[in-house]
Every structure is written in C-alpha cells, then in structure tokens.
Amino acid sequence: MYAHRTPPTLRWILTLLLCLPLLAQAAEVLPSWNDGPSRQAIVKFVEAVSTEGGKDYVKPAERIAVFDNDGTLWSEQPLYFQVLFALAEVKRMAPQHPEWKEQMPFKAVLENDQKALEAAGMRGLLEIVMATHTNMSTEAFTDNARRWLASATHPRSHKPYTEMVYQPMLELLGYLREHGFKTYIVSGGEVAFMRAFAEEVYGIPPEQVIGTTFATRFQDDEGALSIQRLPKLTHNDDGAGKPESIDAIIGRRPILAFGNSDGDLQMLQWTTAGEGLRFAGLVHHTDGEREWAYDRQSKVGRLDKALDEATEKGWTVVDMAKEWKRIYPFEQQAGNN
Amino acid sequence: MYAHRTPPTLRWILTLLLCLPLLAQAAEVLPSWNDGPSRQAIVKFVEAVSTEGGKDYVKPAERIAVFDNDGTLWSEQPLYFQVLFALAEVKRMAPQHPEWKEQMPFKAVLENDQKALEAAGMRGLLEIVMATHTNMSTEAFTDNARRWLASATHPRSHKPYTEMVYQPMLELLGYLREHGFKTYIVSGGEVAFMRAFAEEVYGIPPEQVIGTTFATRFQDDEGALSIQRLPKLTHNDDGAGKPESIDAIIGRRPILAFGNSDGDLQMLQWTTAGEGLRFAGLVHHTDGEREWAYDRQSKVGRLDKALDEATEKGWTVVDMAKEWKRIYPFEQQAGNN
Structure with a gap:
C-alpha cells in the first residue's frame, strides 16, 4: 500500500492544478x-x-x-448628486439672472445659506431644479450636465461623482x-x-x-x-x-x-x-x-x-x-x- | 486559336456558375x-x-x-385597425353597459349607424377609444386586443389584421x-x-x-x-x-x-x-x-x-x-x- 501512495507534496500540486480552473472561474464572477x-x-x-x-x-x-x-x-450622500448639480448650476447661471440675488430660494444658494435653503423646503428645491433643468434644449442640458460631471468633485472623497x-x-x-x-x-x-x-x-x-x-x-x-x-x-x-x-x-x-x-x-x-x-x-x-x-x-x-x-x-x-x-x-x- | 475556344454551351455554364453566388446574395436582400x-x-x-x-x-x-x-x-384602410378594434369592443362589451343602447356615440356603433357615428366626430371616437381601452389593467387590455386580433378579419381581404x-x-x-x-x-x-x-x-x-x-x-x-x-x-x-x-x-x-x-x-x-x-x-x-x-x-x-x-x-x-x-x-x- 505504502509504495502506491503519491508523495504529499505532489498530491498538493495535483490538487491545486485540479482546482485552478474552478478558482479562476470563481474569481471572474462578482x-x-x-x-x-x-x-x-x-x-x-x-x-x-x-x-x-x-x-x-x-x-x-x-x-x-x-x-x-x-x-x-x-x-447619494450628503445629498442626491443631481441636487448638488442643480445648486452648482444656480451659481454658474447667476450672472445671467441678476434677479436671483434678491430672490429666494436662489438667494440662499448664492449666499450658501443652508438654513434658508432648508426653510425653502421641497418647493424651493423644485424651483431650483426647474430653473437649472428646463427652458433649454435636451442637447444644451446634456452639455451642462456633462460639463459639471467632468469637473465637479465630491465634498468628501474629492473624486468625480462618476467615480x-x-x-x-x-x-x-x-x-x-x-x-x-x-x-x-x-x-x-x-x-x-x-x-x-x-x-x-x-x-x-x-x-x-x-x-x-x-x-x-x-x-x-x-x-x-x-x-x-x-x-x-x-x-x-x-x-x-x-x-x-x-x-x-x-x-x-x-x-x-x-x-x-x-x-x-x-x-x-x-x-x-x-x-x-x-x-x-x-x-x-x-x-x-x-x-x-x-x-x-x-x-x-x-x-x-x-x-x-x-x-x-x-x-x-x-x-x-x-x-x-x-x-x-x-x-x-x-x-x- | 479555334482549338482553344471553349465550346459555347460550356461557356454559358461557367458564367452561370461564376454568377451563382452573386445571384444568391442579391436574392437574399429585400x-x-x-x-x-x-x-x-x-x-x-x-x-x-x-x-x-x-x-x-x-x-x-x-x-x-x-x-x-x-x-x-x-x-390602415378603410379605417385604422385600432379603431375597428374599438368599434368591435363596444359591441362585445355592450351587455355590461345597457346604458349604451341610448347613449351616443355608443348607440351609433351598436346600430351600425355610420352617419351618426361620423357626426360624433373625433370627440365621439375618443370616447369610444376611452371606453374600450381604459378602466382596466394593462394585462386585461392586452388579453382583449389579442383575442380580437386572433379572430377578427379584414372586411376586404377576409384575412386576420396581423396578416x-x-x-x-x-x-x-x-x-x-x-x-x-x-x-x-x-x-x-x-x-x-x-x-x-x-x-x-x-x-x-x-x-x-x-x-x-x-x-x-x-x-x-x-x-x-x-x-x-x-x-x-x-x-x-x-x-x-x-x-x-x-x-x-x-x-x-x-x-x-x-x-x-x-x-x-x-x-x-x-x-x-x-x-x-x-x-x-x-x-x-x-x-x-x-x-x-x-x-x-x-x-x-x-x-x-x-x-x-x-x-x-x-x-x-x-x-x-x-x-x-x-x-x-x-x-x-x-x-x-
């Protein structure tokens, strides 16, 4: 019996070889x-x-x-990224909208007044989204979104949002x-x-x-x-x-x-x-x-x-x-x- | 020279053989x-x-x-097939809607009164479409459409509409x-x-x-x-x-x-x-x-x-x-x- 036993080292190598395809497959999935x-x-x-x-x-x-x-x-933290985009767009578009300086909720965004912004609630947020997402062509909006995505970074990771x-x-x-x-x-x-x-x-x-x-x-x-x-x-x-x-x-x-x-x-x-x-x-x-x-x-x-x-x-x-x-x-x- | 000429019949056969792949390809497209x-x-x-x-x-x-x-x-003649479906559905659904007997534009459909139906115009047609297409689940509607498509035939060709x-x-x-x-x-x-x-x-x-x-x-x-x-x-x-x-x-x-x-x-x-x-x-x-x-x-x-x-x-x-x-x-x- 003893003579027929494969040496332990060789057994290990054989086992590994047999398992390799399985390991490779397992490594590929998720x-x-x-x-x-x-x-x-x-x-x-x-x-x-x-x-x-x-x-x-x-x-x-x-x-x-x-x-x-x-x-x-x-x-999606600290806020939905699309909301962060909308807030950034208010600032970018502000020169074309001098009235925003005195107009809520835009005033709050331009002054970084988080408390006032929160007070404006969902209705204020919707107004900000409308102002930055509509009254332009789909093409123009897509350009705006891509410009922001290409340059803006997340406040915590400092990485682009798409990462x-x-x-x-x-x-x-x-x-x-x-x-x-x-x-x-x-x-x-x-x-x-x-x-x-x-x-x-x-x-x-x-x-x-x-x-x-x-x-x-x-x-x-x-x-x-x-x-x-x-x-x-x-x-x-x-x-x-x-x-x-x-x-x-x-x-x-x-x-x-x-x-x-x-x-x-x-x-x-x-x-x-x-x-x-x-x-x-x-x-x-x-x-x-x-x-x-x-x-x-x-x-x-x-x-x-x-x-x-x-x-x-x-x-x-x-x-x-x-x-x-x-x-x-x-x-x-x-x-x- | 004469001895080297391919006999006319053979030339034809060779030409045909050479062209076959082209013909086959042309026949495949449209x-x-x-x-x-x-x-x-x-x-x-x-x-x-x-x-x-x-x-x-x-x-x-x-x-x-x-x-x-x-x-x-x-x-799409003599009428959009979907309109023909809607008209047929009015008749099929009529037993569940006794009020339709006296109610335009449904009355016109049930009485095959084409003149009255035309008089009801787009508004009447929309009413017929609404009555036969909504107030049911998408699943139920799909079943109705498939039942009609499987049995109804076109007034001129007498073929199913899907043909x-x-x-x-x-x-x-x-x-x-x-x-x-x-x-x-x-x-x-x-x-x-x-x-x-x-x-x-x-x-x-x-x-x-x-x-x-x-x-x-x-x-x-x-x-x-x-x-x-x-x-x-x-x-x-x-x-x-x-x-x-x-x-x-x-x-x-x-x-x-x-x-x-x-x-x-x-x-x-x-x-x-x-x-x-x-x-x-x-x-x-x-x-x-x-x-x-x-x-x-x-x-x-x-x-x-x-x-x-x-x-x-x-x-x-x-x-x-x-x-x-x-x-x-x-x-x-x-x-x-």
Missing part, C-alpha cells in the same frame, strides 16, 4: 463581493434563469433587470448582461441627467434609462430643430411611479429588481409578483467608514418599510459593510476574503 | 422589392453606415431605426436588424395595442414600441397588484409628438425613419437634421389594386406636406405599385422582376 448570502443568491438566481432546459429557465428577451440609481448604483459608483454593482450589471439580461435604470433621477453618464459609466444606453421627466416641445426655429424642456413635471419616477413607468416604457415585467430605499418598494413588489422565479435586492447602507450608514431615519434614501418587507418576504438585503470587499472602483482591491 | 430607386437607396445607406472604416460608419449602438405603424408597416402587414417592410426590418440596427415603432397607435402583436408579427419587442399613451395607476388590492389604465391621454404620438417621444424614451436621434403620412413629417425632419448620413423614407400608397391608392386628399393617412418636403429634400418615396413585388405575406410570390 470579484468584489464576498462569498456571502447576497452573492450566493444572485449567482443561484442567474444560473437558474439562464440554464436552458432548467425548470426556472427564462428566455433572453424576458430577462429584464431594473436598477434604481441613487444609493443603488452610486452614492462614486459601486464597484460590486458594476460587476453585477456586467454579470447580468453576460447572461443575456437587458439592464435598465428606473430611478427618481431626471432622465436626461442620468443619460449624460449612464452609458459611459454603467454601460447602460440612453434607451434603457427611465427616470423622472419634464414636458418637452419639438421646436422649429426656421429650420433649426430642437427638443425644448418645459418647466412642468410629467412623471415622478418614485414609489408607485416606478412600476407605472416600467409598464409604460418597457411593457413587460422585470424578473430582477434592485433598489435601496422605500421609493423602490413598489418596483420590487411588482417584479416579484410576476410568475416564475424572481429576484428582489436591496443595498443596505451599513458602512459608515467606507461609505455611509443610514436606513430608517435618513432624509435621503430612507429604508424602512422596504426593509421590513424584504425581511418578511426573504428578499436579498446586501449588507454593504460585510458583503462588499470594495465600495468604489478607485479603492485599492481589498484582500479580506 | 427579395420583395424591385430593384428600383428605393431599394437601391436603402441598400446604399445601410452598407455605408455599417461598413467599418468607411466615412459614413455609425457604431451599432447608434443605429436606431424608427417606423410609423399604420400605413407604414401594415394597412395585412407589408412583406417588403418585414424584410426591411429584418435587413436592418441583420446590420446591427435596433428597430423601433413610433406610432400614433396606442402603445399596449401595438405591443399585443408587434413582437410576434414584426419581431419588435415591447420595449421598442412607442405610441400614444394613457395615464396609469399602480394598484394594490390587498396584495393583488396591477397597472390600471385611466381614461386620460398623456401623450399623443403624432406629428411633433413623435420627436418628443423619441427624445423622452430613446434619448438619442434615429439615423433612419420611415413613415407614410403628414403625421410622420416631424419625425423625418428630426431624424435627417442630425449629423452624418441619415435616411428618411415614405411609403406612398399608389396601388389601388393590390392595396389602396391615396395621399393628399385622404382622411386616413393624409400625405401632403410630407410628400412635398420629401420631393424637395430628396427623401426616399416608395412607389408601392412600382417598387413592391408583393404587398402582403399571404400573396403568392410575384415574378415581375
């Missing part, structure tokens, strides 16, 4: 996710729906995946697309603002970005054509507005949805209420060190009812602190797994 | 189109934008093609997709009605169908979720409404557009006003024998201003009678080329 419950649930779901002949197989055309943006694909995206979610988007999914953004953000960077940053083309919308008007100025943005909200893509826009624009029910706040609850409900295997995920902001820690009491991205329903229904809740090796692409690859 | 100006313009455009390294090359992501539906992809589609346009849709185009419907038709058959008939998935829309409401009846359609128009996808919906939903400008009426003019203008090579096409209904012949004076699908502008700008105007070998898939393949 590398910034620890091998925790969320990663396992995702891989299990994706394999189930994309394995031909399997009982949960879904044909590629129906593999629709929808993602919230703020707090799900990129950070404040979640590396694990970028990997998830790619992993889904590799498995035949069509990935969509369905977000409360204004649609043209998100389209200004979604293709480059997330690989999501403009026609797969759904968001809050303003009325528009096709304008013909003696042959110079444009789409003008009007200061009138036509769709608020939050809460019940999400399944409504999914039905209106996609026209079929997603099989996977990911969000991070109560504003995503109806989208998750609508997705999981369809027949067959479905996936609902929530990014839970638990990492006060590398990102931010907030949920039930937060003004931005409150996660309360949806967290209860996720627990009750067994949806996947991603514990950012525990399950993500890396938060942002600019972080050095961590080795805590 | 076989129901005569080799006229329209087919040539289409092939020239598609080859120019899809030839890598060429000066007119357009990357696949930007190869967006938009098509009107009524009169462009399927017939009254243009064979040459089906080939064009396929040809574009083979060349990396994403094909969209952008039509005045109601979006859910078109989605009920667009994927099966045109190979165009629901998310690439854009049309006229009603307001909707996400409804939660003790856990039973639905999208309810409300009797309120939110977008009329005709005329200027077409570039507006293209901007809102696709978020980039098409490089090819096809229509057949003045309601498509702004979509063609918007498409061709973009930079680089663009294609604008109009289906001209010139075939009173195999289809219908109408343009400037027609109530349905009037083509007047757009015909002038097409002539002026050199857009492609398809002369249906001269350029299409076949109109409908159910016709026997014609041999007139």
